[in-house]
Amino acid sequence: MHFSLSDEQKMIRDSVNALLAAQSDSAAVRGAMASDSGIDHALWSALSQEMCCCAIAIPEAYGGLGLGQVELAIVEEEIGRHVACVPFHATASLAVNALLLAGSDTQKQRWLPGIAGGDTIATLAGAHFARQHGTGSARWQRDGDGYRLDGHFPLVSHAHIADLIIVAAGSETGTALFAVPAGTAGLSAQKRATMDQTRAQGALTLNAVWLPESARLAQGTADVLENILSRAVIALAAEELGVAEAALQMAVAYTGERRQFGREIASFQAIKHRAADMMLKCELARSAVYYAACVADASNVDDRNSAGALHDAASLAKAYVSEAAFFNAGSAIQLMGGVGFTWEYDAHLYFKRAQSGSALLGSPALHRARIANSLLGAEEFAA
Amino acid sequence: MNIHFSPEDEAFRREAAQWLTDNLGGRFAALRFRGGPGDEHRFIDERKAWECHLASGGWTCIGWAPEHGGRGASIAQQVIFAEEYARAGGPGRIGHIGEGLAGPTIAAFGSPAQKARYLPGIVSGKELWCQGYSEPGAGSDLAAVKTRATQDADGHWRISGQKVWTSLAHIANWCFVLARTDPTSHGHHGLGFFLVPMAQDSVTVRPIRQITGSSEFNEVFFDDARASDLLGAPGDGWKIALALLGFERGVSTLGQQMLFRTELDEIIRIARDNGAARQADIRSRIAEAWMGLTVMRANALRMLSEDAGADEQRAALVYKLHWASWHRNLGKLAMDVLGEAAELCPGEENAPYALTRLQSLFLFSRADTIYGGSNQIQRNLIAERGLGMPKEARGR
Numbered sequence: 221m222h223f224s225l226s227d228e229q230k231m232i233r234d235s236v237n238a239l240l241a242a243q244s245d246s247a248a249v250r251g252a253m254a255s256d257s258g259i260d261h262a263l264w265s266a267l268s269q270e271m272c273c274c275a276i277a278i279p280e281a282y283g284g285l286g287l288g289q290v291e292l293a294i295v296e297e298e299i300g301r302h303v304a305c306v307p308f309h310a311t312a313s314l315a316v317n318a319l320l321l322a323g324s325d326t327q328k329q330r331w332l333p334g335i336a337g338g339d340t341i342a343t344l345a346g347a348h349f350a351r352q353h354g355t356g357s358a359r360w361q362r363d364g365d366g367y368r369l370d371g372h373f374p375l376v377s378h379a380h381i382a383d384l385i386i387v388a389a390g391s392e393t394g395t396a397l398f399a400v401p402a403g404t405a406g407l408s409a410q411k412r413a414t415m416d417q418t419r420a421q422g423a424l425t426l427n428a429v430w431l432p433e434s435a436r437l438a439q440g441t442a443d444v445l446e447n448i449l450s451r452a453v454i455a456l457a458a459e460e461l462g463v464a465e466a467a468l469q470m471a472v473a474y475t476g477e478r479r480q481f482g483r484e485i486a487s488f489q490a491i492k493h494r495a496a497d498m499m500l501k502c503e504l505a506r507s508a509v510y511y512a513a514c515v516a517d518a519s520n521v522d523d524r525n526s527a528g529a530l531h532d533a534a535s536l537a538k539a540y541v542s543e544a545a546f547f548n549a550g551s552a553i554q555l556m557g558g559v560g561f562t563w564e565y566d567a568h569l570y571f572k573r574a575q576s577g578s579a580l581l582g583s584p585a586l587h588r589a590r591i592a593n594s595l596l597g598a599e600e601f602a603a
Numbered sequence: 604m605n606i607h608f609s610p611e612d613e614a615f616r617r618e619a620a621q622w623l624t625d626n627l628g629g630r631f632a633a634l635r636f637r638g639g640p641g642d643e644h645r646f647i648d649e650r651k652a653w654e655c656h657l658a659s660g661g662w663t664c665i666g667w668a669p670e671h672g673g674r675g676a677s678i679a680q681q682v683i684f685a686e687e688y689a690r691a692g693g694p695g696r697i698g699h700i701g702e703g704l705a706g707p708t709i710a711a712f713g714s715p716a717q718k719a720r721y722l723p724g725i726v727s728g729k730e731l732w733c734q735g736y737s738e739p740g741a742g743s744d745l746a747a748v749k750t751r752a753t754q755d756a757d758g759h760w761r762i763s764g765q766k767v768w769t770s771l772a773h774i775a776n777w778c779f780v781l782a783r784t785d786p787t788s789h790g791h792h793g794l795g796f797f798l799v800p801m802a803q804d805s806v807t808v809r810p811i812r813q814i815t816g817s818s819e820f821n822e823v824f825f826d827d828a829r830a831s832d833l834l835g836a837p838g839d840g841w842k843i844a845l846a847l848l849g850f851e852r853g854v855s856t857l858g859q860q861m862l863f864r865t866e867l868d869e870i871i872r873i874a875r876d877n878g879a880a881r882q883a884d885i886r887s888r889i890a891e892a893w894m895g896l897t898v899m900r901a902n903a904l905r906m907l908s909e910d911a912g913a914d915e916q917r918a919a920l921v922y923k924l925h926w927a928s929w930h931r932n933l934g935k936l937a938m939d940v941l942g943e944a945a946e947l948c949p950g951e952e953n954a955p956y957a958l959t960r961l962q963s964l965f966l967f968s969r970a971d972t973i974y975g976g977s978n979q980i981q982r983n984l985i986a987e988r989g990l991g992m993p994k995e996a997r998g999r
């Protein structure tokens with residue numbers, strides 16, 4: 221058993237970390253937050269084109285690196301650590317996993333090389349679990365030799381800058397997934413103002429969008445969508461792990477400098493014990509994320525049991541790490557006192573990123589309910 | 604990175620599981636799932652016999668080097684054996700203090716003669732050990748021990764003092780005792796690590812009744828008792844005492860997790876049967892318990908991974924705090940799932956305060972966050988060793 225990073229995996233981690241440390245410092249993040257697109261274009265080129273990070277989970281046959289969900293998680297973790305403003309999760313996890321799990325060979329050939337090369341920003345609309353409210357929806361119907369889509373999604377990760385949007389839509393006959401290029405008639409996306417400004421979101425409207433047969437992903441069913449989301453949830457949890465760790469480091473550094481009552485505040489046991497709890501959450505979060513990523517890499521989504529194990533592991537990672545990141549980011553503010561509450565210090569960036577990460581793709585409560593259904597049967601809440 | 608056991612390891616798993624199934628029948632059948640936390644005072648003679656039987660199959664001390672009588676099993680195999688042992692319902696091991704603590708310490712610090720003297724008795728399951736660290740005045744602050752060791756005219760070491768909370772002292776053949784060789788010393792200095800036979804008049808063991816009504820731990824009085832050996836040199840006691848605490852490495856805790864899983868499974872079964880599984884709050888807490896256990900296992904696998912480095916040491920540092928708190932919360936969850944029925948004792952014969960397995964769990968798990976470094980001490984260690992925060996101030 222080798223449940224630790226290999227040398228190659230450590231290299232990926234170190235080089236992404238070095239890039240982000242150099243190019244995604246506080247000033248750069250604040251610049252991107254205030255920009256029209258909400259992303260850091262120079263950083264995105266470095267990450268996606270020079271370092272080929274979007275190619276990670278894409279098979280070599282489609283121009284990718286042929287690595288897996290563990291390597292994806294490694295990059296996500298660094299992105300969270302630096303609250304980087306890039307459409308990485310949307311592109312490399314949501315859209316890539318959608319194409320990988322639902323696309324035909326032709327569809328993969330069509331879209332994946334562009335993503336792998338860093339030329340295509342992509343995302344997924346309808347990236348939510350069935351029972352979550354307020355996330356919008358779309359309907360599809362046959363129309364001539366193609367399809368017509370209508371709907372609205374108020375919050376789609378990076379929809380306003382995406383070149384390709386995978387849309388999950390419903391109908392009487394079930395869920396289907398469509399690859400919709402930006403610029404398609406009837407498709408419009410606008411950047412939304414969001415509390416977390418480091419993770420840009422767009423509103424997406426589909427108004428009588430017509431698509432040819434070839435746009436419908438061959439394997440796009442509700443079950444497959446759930447598998448896609450489970451993988452995406454693990455990647456998001458990895459990002460939150462980075463947030464949790466950065467918040468801890470920030471708090472330890474600050475409390476080691478700040479003096480009150482004639483001593484560093486880090487010497488007070490109340491502070492030490494809070495920091496210890498933060499470290500415990502980081503370490504368990506790390507175990508949860510990489511355990512889930514290993515399960516995802518080992519899982520065969522065509523097999524029910526294997527898919528069930530994937531869903532359980534994904535929900536575990538998302539629920540656990542969301543709460544860890546929020547606890548740590550909130551604790552960082554508390555341990556820093558007044559400066560933690562300022563716009564100038566970065567604590568709020570982590571706090572807001574932790575909150576958005578927790579809300580997106582299913583809250584901890586939703587994922588705990590998903591686990592409870594798996595353990596106890598889906599006997600829904602008797603009043 | 605992966606979380607797979609190799610095919611050879613899986614073959615080892617089948618071998619271990621088969622042996623356990625075959626041997627936990629017949630005269631040992633009554634021992635299945637017995638002698639665990641809160642039940643550890645039961646079936647003592649039968650469990651002693653079981654230790655020897657286990658040894659005859661070559662299943663004690665499997666991780667020890669062959670020259671010490673072990674199999675030289677890899678960490679993965681030790682993990683597998685611990686898991687299968689718990690899954691098969693193997694009874695609580697009364698040899699664990701010898702196998703997990705005393706033995707590895709003697710192997711690391713003992714002279715060839717000492718190894719030859721003590722290790723075979725542990726491997727054969729015939730000689731049981733207990734741990735004489737804590738004293739009335741030295742709990743979390745272990746370096747405050749006052750028990751004295753003096754050399755008599757013949758050069759033999761004599762021990763005087765009192766130990767407390769000594770688990771299984773009433774059945775142990777040996778006790779390893781942390782005592783002061785230099786009467787003028789303080790704190791970590793001037794301590795020795797002694798191996799003391801329990802069968803002598805100058806050693807008195809008094810059971811202490813615990814929260815569970817039973818007595819697993821004791822007070823132990825040494826009144827000029829003879830130590831048969833000093834491990835290392837006078838003054839090495841602290842170094843050896845700490846090394847001992849590091850030996851466990853969590854291998855046995857993985858077996859413990861399998862036990863935890865059977866406890867959680869029982870709670871889930873009850874919740875489904877009595878309808879508690881329909882309450883939203885209970886559902887959420889059961890999910891939370893499952894998450895805590897799954898992440899515990901993942902964390903332990905990280906610690907035990909073959910190429911573990913600094914990253915994995917951090918995982919090890921938080922492990923005790925997590926499992927202890929998790930297990931304590933599981934005890935309360937068990938009671939809440941049972942509701943009023945949690946109050947009813949089974950009332951077995953010869954046992955005025957007999958408890959169900961879950962009642963024992965509920966009560967005994969309150970100790971998990973105290974012994975082996977309390978939760979507060981764990982947090983101090985995490986902050987100081989893991990995060991480099993300032994050390995606690997010491998009083999005089």
Ligand SMILES: Cc1cc2nc3c(=O)[nH]c(=O)nc-3n(C[C@H](O)[C@H](O)[C@H](O)COP(=O)(O)OP(=O)(O)OC[C@H]3O[C@@H](n4cnc5c(N)ncnc54)[C@H](O)[C@@H]3O)c2cc1C
Pocket residue numbers: 733734735736737738741742743744767768769770771820970973974975976977978979980983995
């Ligand atoms: C079931 C059980 C079995 C045991 N078996 C053995 C055994 O076999 N051999 C053996 O030697 N010992 C054994 N022990 C003893 C155990 O190791 C001690 O109980 C433990 O070290 C705590 O010491 P104490 O009980 O004196 O509590 P104290 O040290 O007095 O602690 C009391 C409270 O103060 C807190 N506290 C203490 N110091 C600090 C600090 N610096 N910062 C913050 N909080 C602090 C503690 O966390 C605790 O909450 C056993 C204990 C139990 C419960």
